Amino acid sequence: MSKSTMNRLSLIIQREYLTRVRKKSFIILTVLMPFLMVAISLVPFWLSTLNDGSIKNVAVIDNTGIYAPLLKSTDQYDFQIIGSAELQDSESRLGKDLFAILQITNDLSKDPRAVSLTSEKQSPMELQSLIERTLNEKLTEQRLDELSNSSNVDSEAISQVRNILENSSGVSLRTLRMGDDGSVKESSTEIASIIGMMFTILIYMFILLYGNMVMQAVLEEKKSRVVEVMISSVKPVNLLIGKVVGIGLVGLTQLAIWGIMTSVLFTGVSFFIANPEQAVAVSSEMNDFNIEGILNSIMSINWLELLFYFILFFIGGYVLYASIFAMFASAVDSEEDTSQFMTPVTLLIVFAFLAGFYSVSNPDGPLAFWTSLIPFTSPIVMMVRIPFGIPFWEVLMSLVLLYGTFILISIFAAKIYRVGILMYGKKPSIQEMMKWVTYK
Structure with a gap:
């Protein structure tokens, strides 16, 4: 390569480098990005620890x-010892001044369930962990006492102690939910958490995927100048609406197919487990997972309500971000x-996902409550909370704020779209885009 060619190449590299490094956006993002990433990662985690x-x-x-005497009250939970005769009265107080009822019906060293x-x-994981940890400590102590009373303290006894601690099953806390009609069904915080996170990941993934699909479609039409032909017969606002709705229907179609296939597979598994002739084929190792209890926990969830809210929040979140x-x-x-x-915008969506992830452990905390009301984060966070059971007014308020915001954002986006779609050769600033909104 000749010297003159090297000089021209170095000039091109220098120009490309300096042009981008000197941009305000590059400088601001370079300086602020580490702080933003730390804040996005740590602030939701810190807020999730607040009650x-x-x-x-x-x-x-x-x-x-x-x-019962071993359960000590904390800053969040006040354990109140009552008699069996007060059970009926306590059940009538559930959801009012009483959050939960813990019942121990037998010696746990003989019957851990x-x-x-x-x-x-749905009882939070924090409460379950506190109860299980306290009861398991006492259960271990009971088993050690039984061992020391039945054998001499020698090397063989020490070996037995070690085996008991490593291999024995601990307390198996069953979680139950009482419905409005007084019926009690077995539930599972772990199942509720998994289902909530599953729907949250779906909304997060589809908002990014189909939002980017809308962006790509707009860019392709603008770069190919096809849009100039299209707006000769269609108003820019109608073109935007058609694009957002059309791509959104693609997302709903894919979700519907996934939902049908999942339902069919789940029904098949339920039949396999429930059918006595087929259940014989299930190995003893699989029985240790208490499959029947897991299925009962899954069936205790109101799937119609959950899917209904999922569709509403998906539509609201998708239209909001697709318009942007x-x-x-x-x-x-x-x-x-x-x-x-x-x-x-991407950082905001990532923040919403992290807020939803951390809200699993504290679905009633300030982080979960406020981010499930803010329209830019509510579609993702609210789907974590709904399986745990939250007041209807919170869901309703979240939907009203979400749909009200996406209508305003859509109107705002349409006014910018009608001007920007025909602008070429210049990357406008935010201030200039604000002026487009006022154009007639």
Whole structure:
């Protein structure tokens, strides 16, 4: 390569490098991005550790009298020991001044499943962990006492102690939910958490996937100048609406197919487990997972309600973000130029996902409550909370705010779209795009 060619190449490299490094957007993102990433990762985690400030009352009925005194009240939970005769009165107080009822019906060293936790809402993991940890400590102590009373303390006894601690099963806390009609069904916080996260991941994935699909469609039509022909017969606003709705229907179609296939597979598995002739084929190792209990927990969830809310929040979240994606795509000429506008939007979606992830452990905390009301995060976070059982007014308020916001954003985006879709050769600033809104 000649010297003159090397000089020209170095000039091109220098120009390309300096042109981008000197941009305000590059400098701002370079300086702020580490702080934003730390804040997006740590702030939701910190907020998830906060509680709503109220103390939840838990009634404890212990027929053995062994375990109840060991349950010490905390800043969040107040354990109140009551008698068996007060059970009916306590059940009528569930969801009011009483959060849950813990019942221990037998010696746990003989029957580790003789303990249940009944609540109106899905009981949080934190409460279950506190109860299981306390009861398991006492159960281990009981088993060690039984061993020391039945054998001499020698190397063989020490070996037996070790085997007991490593291999023995601990307390199996059954969680129950009481319905509005007084019926009690077995539930599972783990199942509710998994289902909530599954729907949250679906909404997060589809908003990004189909929002980007809208952006790509707008960019392709603008770069190929096809849009100039299309708007000669269709108003830009109608073109935007058609694009958002059409791509959204693709997403709903895919979700519907997935839902039908999952239902068929789940029904097949349920029949296989429930059919006595087929159940013989299930190995003893699989029985250790308490498959029947898991299926009962899954069936205790109101799937129609969950799917109904999922569709509503998916539509609201998709239209909200798709309008934003289309708005910014119409204002630029290439995909590279969208990064200036799309980076903050993407970070907001990532923050919503992390907020939903951390809200699983504390679905009634400040983080979960407020992010499930803010329209830009509610579609993702609310799907984590719904399986745990939340007041209807919270869901209704979240939907009203979400749909009200996406209508305003859609109108705003349509006004920018009608101007930006015909603008070429210049990447506008935010201030200039604000002026487009006022154009007649």
